Amino acid sequence: MARPHSSRTTAAALLLLGAAVAALASLGQWQLRRGDERRAILAAIEAGRKQPPLDLTPATPPAELAAWRAARAAGVWLPQFSVLLDNRNHDGRPGYWLATPMLLDASTHTAVLVLRGWLPRVMGAQAAPAAPPAPSGGQTVSGELQPRVPRLFELWSLGSAPAGLPAALPLPGGALPQVQNLALDDYARATGLTLLPAVLSQTDDAADGLVRDWPQPSVDYRQNISYAVQWFAFAAIAAIAWLAVLAGAIRRARRRQAPPA
Structure with missing residues (x-):
């Protein structure tokens, strides 16, 4: 006979999946903020050099x-x-x-x-x-x-x-x-x-042997947007899994409450 699902196990699964949704969505939001910061740096560089x-x-x-x-x-x-x-x-x-x-x-x-x-x-x-x-x-x-x-x-x-x-x-x-x-x-x-x-x-050449290849800040904000999309996709998958677990728990509860034929 199949082992009945434990309500405690279901609650733990819902809690973990809910935490995963929140954490993954938070990472996506962080990547969007990083992208905004890089976009602002790029705008400052372009404005200064103009x-x-x-x-x-x-x-x-x-x-x-x-x-x-x-x-x-x-x-x-x-x-x-x-x-x-x-x-x-x-x-x-x-x-x-x-x-x-x-x-x-x-x-x-x-x-x-x-x-x-x-x-x-x-x-x-x-x-x-x-x-x-x-x-x-x-x-x-x-x-x-x-x-x-x-x-x-x-x-x-x-x-x-x-x-x-x-x-x-x-x-x-x-x-x-x-x-x-x-x-x-x-x-x-x-x-x-x-x-x-x-x-x-x-930046001008002084023929003194010093290297003047100054590091530039990273301004690839599109990479952050790509990462954000990935994190949001993972969050969506976790949310779907959360809904699936919840739906299964509801179905099992209804079957248990249904009167015998």
């Missing part, structure tokens, strides 16, 4: 410092304040970004922080590689604006902290500090400079 190149000066209004806008800076390099941003990979190779400020106005100590390029880590070496020297005298550099130095997600073991920016720069002996991330406010306090509220990622 604007005419901006000449950076101490009087440049912050509202003009739009992300991804082409910009030029004319001034003097301050290599004594250079910083190496660690764990910045390029084509799978570990290395650093070299950040150096360019002084725009000596009387007000106004400068813009420039990400000059990438240089590889010397495998097996304890010390950081020697950074290429910055040209002396008046220079002009071109690039794209960013609102901040792109952050790197930091992981470290319990009880140890990543190396932070020294309280004052430059360091004795001319050593370059190595940090994971660099906040403009902290950097301004350490250097005593008045920084523009933006960062310039250098």
Whole structure:
């Protein structure tokens, strides 16, 4: 004789399937939100790159410092304040970004922080590689604006902290500090400079051996939409299964309540 279905088993199945529907639909909604975020980033990139190149000066209004806008800076390099941003990979190779400020106005100590390029880590070496020297005298550099130095997600073991920016720069002996991330406010306090509220990622060729193939944010929002459709399809399958289990439970209950022939 067939074993009758347990009401407890049916309730558990309905509960699990209902939770699966909610979880899968939530994942679909999350993918749609991620797609909206990427679409907004793409719109910001296109809007910034459509604007005419901006000449950076101490009087440049912050509202003009739009992300991804082409910009030029004319001034003097301050290599004594250079910083190496660690764990910045390029084509799978570990290395650093070299950040150096360019002084725009000596009387007000106004400068813009420039990400000059990438240089590889010397495998097996304890010390950081020697950074290429910055040209002396008046220079002009071109690039794209960013609102901040792109952050790197930091992981470290319990009880140890990543190396932070020294309280004052430059360091004795001319050593370059190595940090994971660099906040403009902290950097301004350490250097005593008045920084523009933006960062310039250098794009022109300076023949200094640095790589200027800057990473671009992922803007493939169509991929997120595709993933969302898949999650919603899985949610629909789970919902159909929930309805099937419920319908079977209702039929069994009606058969049990039906009077004998």
